[in-house]
Amino acid sequence: MNIRSRGDKWFDAMNVCIMLVVVALTIAPFWFALVGSFNQGLDYMRGGIYFWPRTFTLSNYKTVFADHTIYHAFFVTISRTLAGTALHVAFTALVAYGMSRKALAGRNAYLVIMLFTMFFYGGLIPNYLLYKELGLLNHFLVLIIPTMFSVWDMIIMMSFFRSIPEQIIESAKIDGAGEYRIFLQLILPLTKPVLAAIALFSGVYHWNAYTDALMFTTKDALEPVQLFLMRIVTDSSEAMKFGEQAASVMPEEAKQISPETLKLAMMMATTAPILVIYPFLQKYFVKGVLIGSVKG
């Protein structure tokens, strides 16, 4: 039916090659880190390891999980991800529902007030001083409160809520349902896809965030895993310290590790949850971007 010319075949072949290069370049850094994280530490330092571990060991991972500082960091990250995401979605959805109703008095004025904040930002120091004033510095809440609401996400939700016909809401009202009941029992169940997409974005943001903890907290107890990792990635003496600490707990494993391989094992352990969950949720992510782009 479709006769492919020789030029087309060339084009296809070239195209597949380019795509394979992109895929290879994307996977490569993960693969090499994975290989290193399963390799014996001193052996890794000798170099020459390419595609497969030379002296296989699990010691790097054992050492990483023997230390309780990383457990605590994971605890902070998981807490902020769960609490932050739940709060963000619930709060933003509530405001978005109110704003999505045409009957809302003052709606246009509210919208202007909200949109303005998207164009102009107070800046780092004024924010810092505000958090200080509010007592948020060095408090767990500074990791979740400032991102509790997003005008952008609200607009995305709003456009989704609007696609529900007014008549449904009106008839629920006639049946005696109040606004909150309509929101909770009617609107939310009908708009699960957009809520899921926003929740996923928020969850990934919280899992990966470290700048807020870097800027607004100084307590070790509030250090999320990404900040912990940041110190180790950017400062090799930190990795060394971590290794020594671990060595004192489990001396026989310590012979198998080096700061470098330990670092790799840590990076892999932190990324694994995302890489495992990601393929299942991919379609929601993509949907989320598209909803956003149509509106924006």
Added chain:
Amino acid sequence: MERTLEAGRLASASEMKASGRRSRWKSQFALQSMVWPGLLFLLVFSYVPMYGILIAFKKYDLFLGIMDSPWAGLTYFREFVTDPNFQNVLRNTLAMNLLALLLSFPAPILFALLLNELTAGRFKRFVQTVSYVPHFVSWVIFGGLILTVLSPSNGVLNLLLVKLHVVEEPINFMAKPELFWFIMVGAEMLKGIGWGAIIYIAAIAGVDPELHEAAKIDGAGRFQRMRYVTVPSIMGTIVIMLIFAVSAILNTGFEQIMVMQNPLNLDVSETIDTYVYKVGLGQMRYSYSTAVGLAKSLVALILLFGANYVSRKLSDNSLF
């Protein structure tokens, strides 16, 4: 008589309107109570910091507070404009962004176009899935991975280069100032190419198939159709994304730079965002840092409206 009647009617009408509004508010209490927390949130977390910008024009004293600190006029603006450090910072910011505009802006467009030409559905999905992955990995990790690959002691790139006799000695990539900008933009490109392409893929999917059919009948090959049918059809999306990119020309990935910066490349790696952070929170020069941040926001705003205006005049595409 007639007049008073008229006036009476008018009065009652306005009264009715007012009471109607009042009852509308009352009946809306539930609805309003949903929106107000959002407004309150923005008042506190967006508008109060905007008021805090005042410290850029004051000699801010922690103990006196924003209101009572003495005015300083444009002292801090003058200070950073003439500061050689800042000139360096500005150069780095602009250089990295222009390079990004040249390389990492078109990359997702090209990627989307090529992806669209793939004929095998399963391979296409595989490529897409893999290409999105780096977007979900934090810069700490992704930056760390790049540093690992580039490491002079046992990074795989150096091992390969030495083994293939491309170089004699391993290269310490992150210590070479002349390479830093390219490494940054390259890493950004790799992290963002797949995710950035989604919006273009959607735009391409919306192109009318009849246009392709017509071009085919006219004897256009695959490449020609891509060039003369697909690209013009998604021009609107490209222009919108370009407006965003231009207005973000003073932004640099703070998270990325903080991870990949080291003392050896500091001269080329410090950008406005990292500078504001270090000078502000590190050296506690609050007013100075706020002045730099404010100047940056204003320039971004002007660029956004400027780019939008130019694009509306030239191509009929605009954000607003």
